[in-house]
Amino acid sequence: MTALVFAGVALLSLAIWLYLLLAHGRYWLADQYLPARANALGAQDRAWPDVVAIVPARDEADMLPLTLPTLLGQDYPGKLTVVLVDDASSDGTSEVAEKLSAAHPGRALHIVHSGGPPPGWAGKVAAMRRGFEASEASAPSAPQYVLFTDADIAHPADGVWRLVAFGEARELDLVSLMARLRTETAAERAIVPAFVYSFAQLYPFARVNRPNSRTAAAAGGCMLVRRNALIQAGGLEQIAGARIDDVALGTLLKRRGGRGRTWLGLTADVHSVRPYPRFSDLWDMIARSAYTQLRYSPYLLAGTLLGLLIMYAVPPVVGLAFLGIALAGGGTPAAVTAGAALAAWALLSLSYLPTLRLYRLRGWRAPLLPAVMMLYGAMTFDSARRYHRGSGGRWKGRVEES
Incomplete structure (x- = not known):
């Protein structure tokens, strides 16, 4: 049963990336x-x-x-x-x-x-x-x-x-x-x-x-x-x-x-x-308004974090884990799971290349996008935490009511 769950999630991730590249407004082409x-x-x-x-x-x-x-x-x-x-x-x-x-x-x-x-x-x-x-x-x-x-x-x-x-x-x-x-x-x-x-x-x-x-x-x-x-x-x-x-x-x-x-x-x-100049500066910049984008909804927050996990964490983590299982003789189910997850990783990396070219950065950064997006998930969660503590609207010394 566990193997079927991982296979299903890997195939879901692949399906999402196929949709994003083929039918989501050509967003990734940066054209x-x-x-x-x-x-x-x-x-x-x-x-x-x-x-x-x-x-x-x-x-x-x-x-x-x-x-x-x-x-x-x-x-x-x-x-x-x-x-x-x-x-x-x-x-x-x-x-x-x-x-x-x-x-x-x-x-x-x-x-x-x-x-x-x-x-x-x-x-x-x-x-x-x-x-x-x-x-x-x-x-x-x-x-x-x-x-x-x-x-x-x-x-x-x-x-x-x-x-x-x-x-x-x-x-x-x-x-x-x-x-x-x-x-x-x-x-x-x-x-x-x-x-x-x-x-x-x-x-x-x-x-x-x-x-x-x-x-x-x-x-x-x-x-x-x-x-x-x-x-x-x-x-x-x-x-x-x-x-x-x-x-x-x-x-x-x-x-x-x-x-x-x-x-x-x-x-x-x-x-x-x-x-x-510092990572903390970028963290504050994003965390200041990320929860606002979700209309301060804990349900949208939960859905966003789950979506980030399926889209960005599953491809490398499940792909590499089940690749090892398949190579160790795990059979066809493990190979299918690994193939779907690694294909999703390849597609998301491909989609990131035009943006990297826009910023004149090398393509080796593309497969690292999942790690960056997990950081974005953490920033979004921190944005919600700040909001519920009453400090989410602070900007240049001014606290603005939401």
């Missing part, structure tokens, strides 16, 4: 990219729409010198205004921004201050709204596009140009890029690509980009939003309490009366400069 500037759609001599870039910033004095100049130095041919929202910082964020602005007199920078989120609002969403309201009040005419971007995100000089050209050509309400995260330390190289891979598995980009699909998401570091679409969807008030604001905004815009068109892609030149 959704903006066209290069030379091939971007949109005429050079067109009337370019006005854009406001909104940067929520809380204690980001160290990040801004590496990122804010990339916005202020954009070669966008239309009008581009940058609004930085100082969200009750205590490290001189505004002063740093003012000095950086002085070095780029050709680009308008407005600094607005926030005393923190009002009741019922998540901190980042409240700062986004504060910046949006400031941009509406300060300009003689409202911009056609709003670029929500994080304080740790650096953009290429033609970044806004390409986003707008793509959005205009495809008549999109949202163009979002998953910024390339740092992989400079050993911990970052081990954890970060798996994070991107898991996000794409949960929200297959090709499905997000199909208008008739219900799959919706965005990546919070870079979200170009058509202003009228945001207003027609009810504004940021509709996602006021969302701590995973990017997915919430992508869902809001895509499902606005069945008319929304959104696009989510990968990029090699929009990147985060925020370092995660």
Whole structure:
């Protein structure tokens, strides 16, 4: 009976991986990219729409010198205004921004201050709204596009140009890029690509980009939003309490009366400069919001952990164990169990290779994905533990109610 159970679980794992590779939105191919500037759609001599870039910033004095100049130095041919929202910082964020602005007199920078989120609002969403309201009040005419971007995100000089050209050509309400995260330390190289891979598995980009699909998401570091679409969807008030604001905004815009068109892609030149030098830093980053993704449900938590075990632990553990049994004369049942589990391991490793190539990492890391995903399971469990202890919403010294 025990042998049959292991055989059944191994075959289940193989079936799951066959489905994921063949029928789950091609999530693993990592093939959704903006066209290069030379091939971007949109005429050079067109009337370019006005854009406001909104940067929520809380204690980001160290990040801004590496990122804010990339916005202020954009070669966008239309009008581009940058609004930085100082969200009750205590490290001189505004002063740093003012000095950086002085070095780029050709680009308008407005600094607005926030005393923190009002009741019922998540901190980042409240700062986004504060910046949006400031941009509406300060300009003689409202911009056609709003670029929500994080304080740790650096953009290429033609970044806004390409986003707008793509959005205009495809008549999109949202163009979002998953910024390339740092992989400079050993911990970052081990954890970060798996994070991107898991996000794409949960929200297959090709499905997000199909208008008739219900799959919706965005990546919070870079979200170009058509202003009228945001207003027609009810504004940021509709996602006021969302701590995973990017997915919430992508869902809001895509499902606005069945008319929304959104696009989510990968990029090699929009990147985060925020370092995660220690494994504990990455653990905290993931554990801070993993349970939120599960809607604080212990049942979803249990299902997620069980799913991770079947998908990632069973292939190497059962495969190697029953391979040894088969080689020792265990017969056909052991060979079938080992073959199914090892085939699942091979498939999951194959699926991870495009993400590793995106981050210029060697393929030998692919078979180690199960170990990384077991760590993700532990981080998710820790996220639930923190939530039930009342410390799950802490971010940069601020505890946000869930």
